[in-house]
Amino acid sequence: MRKLLLLPLLATLPLAALAQGNLDWAYPKTPPAEPHDSVALKQVPGSTRKYTQAQIDDPFNPPDWFPNEHPPMPTSVARGTKPAARACAQCHLPTGDGHPESSSLAGLPVNYIARQMDAFKNGDRTGVRAAVMILIAKAWSDADIRAAAEYYAALKPTPGFNKVIEADRVMATYVGPGGMRFALTDGGIEPIGPRIIVLPDNPERASLRDPKSGFTDFVPRGSIAKGAALAAGANGRFVACTVCHGPTLQGLADVPGITGRPATYMFRQLNDMKTGARKGPGTELMKPIVEKLSQDDMIALAAYLGSRDP
Ligand code: HEC
Ligand code: HEC
Numbered sequence: 001m002r003k004l005l006l007l008p009l010l011a012t013l014p015l016a017a018l019a020q021g022n023l024d025w026a027y028p029k030t031p032p033a034e035p036h037d038s039v040a041l042k043q044v045p046g047s048t049r050k051y052t053q054a055q056i057d058d059p060f061n062p063p064d065w066f067p068n069e070h071p072p073m074p075t076s077v078a079r080g081t082k083p084a085a086r087a088c089a090q091c092h093l094p095t096g097d098g099h100p101e102s103s104s105l106a107g108l109p110v111n112y113i114a115r116q117m118d119a120f121k122n123g124d125r126t127g128v129r130a131a132v133m134i135l136i137a138k139a140w141s142d143a144d145i146r147a148a149a150e151y152y153a154a155l156k157p158t159p160g161f162n163k164v165i166e167a168d169r170v171m172a173t174y175v176g177p178g179g180m181r182f183a184l185t186d187g188g189i190e191p192i193g194p195r196i197i198v199l200p201d202n203p204e205r206a207s208l209r210d211p212k213s214g215f216t217d218f219v220p221r222g223s224i225a226k227g228a229a230l231a232a233g234a235n236g237r238f239v240a241c242t243v244c245h246g247p248t249l250q251g252l253a254d255v256p257g258i259t260g261r262p263a264t265y266m267f268r269q270l271n272d273m274k275t276g277a278r279k280g281p282g283t284e285l286m287k288p289i290v291e292k293l294s295q296d297d298m299i300a301l302a303a304y305l306g307s308r309d310p
Contacts (some may be wrong), residue, residue, distance in 0.1 A: 023295075025195040026267050028101050030120055030179035044210040056209055057178070062090040063209055070094050071154065074147035076140050085139035086132075088148050091178075095211040096155045100162070100198045100262035101129065101179035104175040105152040107310065111254045113149035115282065124280035127272040130180075138190075157310035161214040162262055163201075166221045171195045182207060192220050196263050196303065217263040219303035227304025230297055238289045249308065255282075260310025266302040271295070286296040 036054035043050055047065040051116070056063050060080035064073070073094060080087040088105075091100040096106030105113060119125040121136035131136040137145070172187030182203050197218045200206030205213035231249070242248075244255050251257030258266060272278035274290040 004265075023271070025197060026264050026271065028179045028181060030101075031175060031177070038223060041167075042208050044205055044208050044212070046212070053263060059086040059090050062087055063306070064089070064094050064214075065210060065218045066094070068217045071151065074144070074151050076144040076148040077151050081139075084135045086136050088152070090209075092152070093209065093211045095158060096152045096234040097158050097161045097211060097214070098262065099178070099180060099206070100215050100264050101181075104157060104261045104310070105163075106155040106250070108150045108153060108249060108256050109254045110153040112256050113152060114145060117145045119278070119280050123309075124283070125272070125278050127277040128266060130277075139262065157260055158214075159260060159309050162240055162306055162310075163214065163259055164224065164303055165216055165300040166223060166277060166303075167218045168221055170218045171199070173197060173199065177207065184208055192218060194220065194299060196267060196299055198262065198264050215262065217303070217306050220299065223300045223303035224307050226301070227300035230301050231304055238292055243284060249305065250310065257310065258305050259308035260306065263302040263306035266305055267298050270298040270301065274298075
């Protein structure tokens with residue numbers, strides 16, 4: 001139904017979306033929530049649990065499809081308290097692989113996660129998609145945040161959950177519930193332009209928050225090789241990413257890993273650090289680099305990083 005309603009808008013969509021500087025693809029605007037079905041019980045492959053869509057989208061008690069496949073979740077990850085202390089698992093999933101409109105958290109350093117929660121609270125992270133995190137970070141106690149940070153830091157990100165494919169053209173898409181992007185049925189295809197278009201591999205399962213249903217980032221052709229050259233320092237234009245993010249870019253001490261993570265999230269962060277929407281002591285180290293990056297460079301870096309194992 002939603003798809004049909006959107007069709008009249010489509011004629012104007014591709015041009016607007018491709019215009020230089022329009023970053024809606026990286027900062028999807030979450031549409032108003034729709035009424036939830038609290039009757040039909042849904043399932044995902046391999047799980048014996050059943051939830052209604054209303055339960056699946058409950059920010060204070062999100063689904064846990066595979067309770068035996070992760071360590072016990074602390075309260076802040078599993079359950080929230082109204083009005084603002086939402087459970088982390090709703091958006092970052094019990095696995096920490098997360099949805100691309102949010103972020104992955106699995107395997108990030110404990111201190112890094114805790115510092116980011118401070119950054120959301122103290123005004124250092126004000127990016128367009130940070131609004132919900134600012135409310136959440138303010139609502140939980142330091143002890144609850146620490147417990148969530150320790151839980152996610154101990155998890156291993158799932159290789160292959162995020163995949164990168166180079167393409168000249170992509171399916172026409174729209175942003176649906178929760179800020180997730182979906183292909184329009186019969187929407188046709190359009191040039192990819194200077195964008196990363198991320199789609200769930202299985203839209204139905206992703207909507208059910210199935211943590212085993214991953215995502216594919218479609219990126220402009222040539223991005224991965226270009227990103228690899230930039231990551232190596234672009235012939236001495238700036239310091240190679242490995243110097244701080246580790247030899248495999250999977251993280252070093254308190255510096256976060258940056259491979260195999262959602263490419264649109266990576267782009268958003270580079271861009272936020274460039275515009276100043278993300279700042280703070282850690283970000284100072286990134287500044288001399290992001291100042292020299294164009295939007296196309298950041299797309300290429302995000303594509304390259306996303307194409308590597310987490
Ligand atoms: C309603 C969805 C939602 C919930 C619930 C949520 N987050 Fe987030 N989180 C986001 C979004 C969206 C972003 C990306 C912000 C951006 O792009 O600037 C994010 C980003 C983050 C980041 C930054 C990751 C990085 O690599 O720097 C951390 C840390 C984080 N969240 C921790 C948490 C914790 C801990 C909880 C639970 C206490 C939580 N989040 C609950 C949506 C959510
Ligand atoms: C001089 C050290 C240094 C170098 C070199 C460096 N980074 Fe970083 N980077 C950091 C630090 C420190 C952070 C964490 C910032 C914070 O704490 O807010 C970071 C954060 C990031 C983030 C945000 C991660 C997240 O989870 O939100 C991205 C993306 C990133 N770096 C990409 C890169 C890329 C790409 C390169 C190479 C082109 C690079 N960095 C080179 C130090 C560095």
